[in-house]
Amino acid sequence: MESIRKFCRSYHEFGFLEIMLARGLRNCNPLNIRKGRDQWQGQADRQTDSAFVVFKSMAWGWRAAFKLLTRTYYHKYRLYTIRMIIQKWAPPHENNTEAYISNVSRLTGIPPDEPIGIPMESPARWMMLAAAMAIQENGTSDLDYFALLQGWTLSREECGER
Known part of the structure; x- marks a missing residue:
């Protein structure tokens, strides 16, 4: 076991272990948010x-993922089902959108056309949605769920910034 730790530590020192991580995990960006004109709070x-x-x-x-999902997708665009959200998040010209919808629906147990609910009244459903999307984006269920909860809390704070 110690030899594995040394091996991983030496690989990490040279950057090889980071290359093996999914891009979203490497970037601390579980939903792979693209760069845009916005400067996100907590951006490196x-x-x-x-x-x-x-x-x-x-x-x-x-936090950024929840801001996008709840403030932009739910409140601004009025997208409130898995199908509606993912069709915009992962459009067919970039992804296999139907497979993405199917996987997220299966992982959450929420039918693709069922309303997810109001974010403040159904936080668990929004967190399940984000976790399932992160699994789809990164190809692993090995997520930091404590960080997910922290992100939800940060996203609910009224700070007036992105």
Whole structure:
């Protein structure tokens, strides 16, 4: 066991272990939020990925994900089912959208066309949605669920910033 730890530590020191991690986990960006004109709260000073935002910690990445899902997708665009959200999040010209919808529905137990609920009244359903989307985005269920909870809490704070 100690030899495995040394092996992983030496690989990490040279950056090889990071390359093996899924991009969203490496960037502390579990839903692979693309770079845009917005400066996210919790965004890392050093942006090492040319396409996706890099966050300081996984909690900040989850916060951004929840801000997008609840404030932008739910409140602004009025998207309130798994199908509606994922059709915008992962459009067919970039993804196998139907497979994405099917996997997220299966993982959450929420039918694709059933309303998820109002975020403040159904936080568990929104957290399940985000976790299932992260599993789909990163190809692993080995997520930091404590950071997910921290991200939800951070996203609910009224700070007036992204």
